[in-house]
Amino acid sequence: MLSNQELRQEYLEAIAQRVALNRVLKYLSEVSGDRKIEPEFSNHLVSQLQEKLNLLQAEINQMYDRSPELRQMTIDKLEGDLQAIEADTYAEFVRSGQLKELPISVLQQCFKERNEKIVS
Numbered sequence: 001m002l003s004n005q006e007l008r009q010e011y012l013e014a015i016a017q018r019v020a021l022n023r024v025l026k027y028l029s030e031v032s033g034d035r036k037i038e039p040e041f042s043n044h045l046v047s048q049l050q051e052k053l054n055l056l057q058a059e060i061n062q063m064y065d066r067s068p069e070l071r072q073m074t075i076d077k078l079e080g081d082l083q084a085i086e087a088d089t090y091a092e093f094v095r096s097g098q099l100k101e102l103p104i105s106v107l108q109q110c111f112k113e114r115n116e117k118i119v120s
Contacts, residue, residue, distance in 0.1 A: 021053045
């Protein structure tokens with residue numbers, strides 16, 4: 001059985017692979033109309049990558065089932081990413097002179113309320 005640290009590392013690698021494959025698939029869809037790329041090659045590659053992506057997602061789901069900590073780690077990262085987007089957006093408005101100061105974070109309040117409901 002894997003330790004929590006090993007499972008976490010395996011999970012992060014799987015997430016990185018999923019992100020990379022999704023980016024590759026997106027790029028392939030953007031260049032698929034290029035006459036230099038043979039449709040047979042492109043279609044075969046897309047099919048292979050989609051199959052690998054499905055297997056990877058099944059592996060990620062199994063890791064979730066084995067370790068609730070992974071699910072919480074994913075939620076925490078998402079919350080951090082979303083708050084960074086919110087803060088960057090407010091800073092943009094301040095820099096452009098449309099706002100004089102940063103508004104209160106809406107997301108912080110949402111996450112706080114969600115966490116309070118989970119605890120109670």
